[in-house]
Amino acid sequence: MNLILQGLAWIFTPSHWVTSVGNVSISTRIGEHFYYTGVSLLVTVLIAVPIGLAIGHTGKGRGIAIVLSNASRALPTLGLLAVLILGVGIGLLPVAIVLVILGIPPLLAGVYSGLESVDRQTIDAARAMGMTELQILVKVEIPLGFELIFGGFRAATLQIIATVTLAAYYSLGGLGHYLVFGLAQNDYPQMVAGAILVIVLALAVDGILAVIQRFVVPGVSRGTTRQRRTARGGAIPPVAQSRTLIKEGQ
Amino acid sequence: MIEFRNVTKQFPDGTVAVDGFSLVIPSRQFTVFVGSSGCGKTTILRMINRMVEPTSGQVLIDDHDVATGDAVRLRRSIGYVMQQSGLLPHRRVIDNVATVPYLTGVSKKKGRQEAFGLLRTVGLDESLAYRYPAQLSGGQQQRVGVARALAVDPNILLMDEPFGAVDPLVRAELQTELLRLQRDLDKTVVFVTHDIDEAFLLGQHVVIFQKGGIIAQQGSPAEILANPASDFVASFIGADRGKRRLRVSDIAADNGELLLVDGNGHPAGVIETDDPRLGAGTGPKSRSVSNKTDQAGDA
Numbered sequence: 001m002n003l004i005l006q007g008l009a010w011i012f013t014p015s016h017w018v019t020s021v022g023n024v025s026i027s028t029r030i031g032e033h034f035y036y037t038g039v040s041l042l043v044t045v046l047i048a049v050p051i052g053l054a055i056g057h058t059g060k061g062r063g064i065a066i067v068l069s070n071a072s073r074a075l076p077t078l079g080l081l082a083v084l085i086l087g088v089g090i091g092l093l094p095v096a097i098v099l100v101i102l103g104i105p106p107l108l109a110g111v112y113s114g115l116e117s118v119d120r121q122t123i124d125a126a127r128a129m130g131m132t133e134l135q136i137l138v139k140v141e142i143p144l145g146f147e148l149i150f151g152g153f154r155a156a157t158l159q160i161i162a163t164v165t166l167a168a169y170y171s172l173g174g175l176g177h178y179l180v181f182g183l184a185q186n187d188y189p190q191m192v193a194g195a196i197l198v199i200v201l202a203l204a205v206d207g208i209l210a211v212i213q214r215f216v217v218p219g220v221s222r223g224t225t226r227q228r229r230t231a232r233g234g235a236i237p238p239v240a241q242s243r244t245l246i247k248e249g250q
Numbered sequence: 251m252i253e254f255r256n257v258t259k260q261f262p263d264g265t266v267a268v269d270g271f272s273l274v275i276p277s278r279q280f281t282v283f284v285g286s287s288g289c290g291k292t293t294i295l296r297m298i299n300r301m302v303e304p305t306s307g308q309v310l311i312d313d314h315d316v317a318t319g320d321a322v323r324l325r326r327s328i329g330y331v332m333q334q335s336g337l338l339p340h341r342r343v344i345d346n347v348a349t350v351p352y353l354t355g356v357s358k359k360k361g362r363q364e365a366f367g368l369l370r371t372v373g374l375d376e377s378l379a380y381r382y383p384a385q386l387s388g389g390q391q392q393r394v395g396v397a398r399a400l401a402v403d404p405n406i407l408l409m410d411e412p413f414g415a416v417d418p419l420v421r422a423e424l425q426t427e428l429l430r431l432q433r434d435l436d437k438t439v440v441f442v443t444h445d446i447d448e449a450f451l452l453g454q455h456v457v458i459f460q461k462g463g464i465i466a467q468q469g470s471p472a473e474i475l476a477n478p479a480s481d482f483v484a485s486f487i488g489a490d491r492g493k494r495r496l497r498v499s500d501i502a503a504d505n506g507e508l509l510l511v512d513g514n515g516h517p518a519g520v521i522e523t524d525d526p527r528l529g530a531g532t533g534p535k536s537r538s539v540s541n542k543t544d545q546a547g548d549a
């Protein structure tokens with residue numbers, strides 16, 4: 001408890017919010033954190049969404065996707081980062097690669113299971129009406145599977161935000177800096193401050209996404225609570241993700 | 251005219267649903283496919299709009315092989331109603347009805363305007379237009395399904411057990427309205443059911459199927475009833491159980507009407523006595539019978 005108070009005190013120390021010689025402000029660190037998260041998330045989306053849509057729409061390749069996803073989850077993140085840095089050198093690239101590898105499985109699973117959750121009869125009827133495959137995807141499958149797709153996006157976002165802390169091990173900044181630097185200096189308040197900042201950031205982002213989700217999900221879910229609940233049940237629970245976050249943050 | 255020429259369908263798992271099937275479906279008539287579950291009715295029906303592609307053989311619409319054109323365009327030109335209405339749950343009723351017009355580039359305003367007309371055609375109140383499908387009863391959803399199928403004014407309307415999931419009263423109502431629609435709209439309707447009474451009620455041309463997509467008999471209801479082609483047909487239409495053999499009961503109803511019973515002695519209805527063949531003098535009760543029917547006729 002005392003340590004948490006000290007951590008909070010560290011955060012609310014005005015000088016920590018100003019960049020000066022030998023000190024980078026907290027807001028800059030948050031900016032770095034967001035930057036790494038944003039870039040990685042973008043690449044994750046560009047890779048996982050098209051593949052997930054293809055798997056979900058055709059029903060093919062699901063097995064391979066599951067095997068690869070599980071394999072990538074088993075990779076030791078820190079070790080992978082070390083290998084990549086040896087390979088391509090220090091910089092944003094190896095960090096982004098690791099983050100993308102972490103972000104793809106939850107998003108991919110969200111996208112294809114979102115499409116798979118759509119009633120086959122509805123899709124069959126849409127096809128029989130004369131929709132093209134693309135129209136079925138855009139007008140039927142994506143809107144109806146959106147809840148799960150967006151759930152996958154939230155999970156990937158949390159996973160990435162939590163793991164960006166690793167960048168600091170290679171002096172790339174981000175909020176992980178306080179964890180690594182604090183540890184090296186035996187400065188526990190600073191470490192706790194870093195952990196608190198990462199957690200607050202992750203929860204805030206997830207909260208914003210939750211609000212967005214409420215507003216963009218198509219009318220039907222607002223009309224019937226039953227569908228909303230079943231869709232939730234299948235999503236990757238955000239709680240499990242925030243646990244990883246705390247674990248990684250230590 | 252829709253023609254099947256020696257059509258075979260083997261599904262990827264090896265099931266041969268239809269083997270060497272040939273049939274001509276007349277234009278602007280109500281044709282009903284009837285047969286027990288799994289005999290291939292749906293498979294055959296869905297070959298018309300290419301939702302099922304035959305393994306071999308041809309399906310022709312007005313002498314034009316459906317396989318040569320674009321499947322999407324073909325489907326947009328044919329109305330299709332299925333058992334579970336298959337409406338898009340995230341779109342309002344009115345937009346469901348306008349689904350195909352929207353696909354072909356009709357504006358939302360115009361699409362909705364025409365959809366309102368169609369809702370009236372199928373007997374739905376305009377107040378339901380802005381609901382979502384889940385907020386309608388099963389019978390109402392089926393009506394929306396019919397309205398949607400009619401939205402492009404198709405020449406052909408395919409209906410796969412459209413009234414299978416609604417209660418008997420609503421079904422009777424929907425059947426009556428469908429008959430009216432068919433008379434008014436003059437379309438080629440192909441209707442699938444496994445209810446022989448529904449088949450005889452609706453169909454001008456009835457095709458009775460046996461397992462494996464084999465035609466047991468086809469013809470008008472009168473032809474089939476008068477001359478079942480085989481024991482299978484006789485059994486299917488209930489002739490062998492005496493269901494179709496009606497006679498006047500020895501016991502008259504309390505109010506004096508002539509009661510008809512089937513071969514098993516179950517009451518089937520009362521008799522209309524306008525027909526001179528049944529004329530007066532059939533017994534002491536004949537007067538009260540004609541009185542009754544006169545009243546019924548006035549009502």
Ligand SMILES: Nc1ncnc2c1ncn2[C@@H]1O[C@H](COP(=O)(O)OP(=O)(O)OP(=O)(O)O)[C@@H](O)[C@H]1O
Pocket residue numbers: 261262263265266267285286287288289290291292293294444
């Ligand atoms: N996609 C499929 N893959 C494999 N077999 C199929 C497929 N669709 C239908 N069948 C088989 O083909 C046969 C005919 O099926 P079909 O659906 O045409 O019957 P049906 O007459 O419409 O039956 P019902 O009255 O129950 O709707 C059945 O034996 C069925 O199991």
Ligand SMILES: [Mg+2]
Pocket residue numbers: 291292293410
């Ligand atoms: Mg069927």
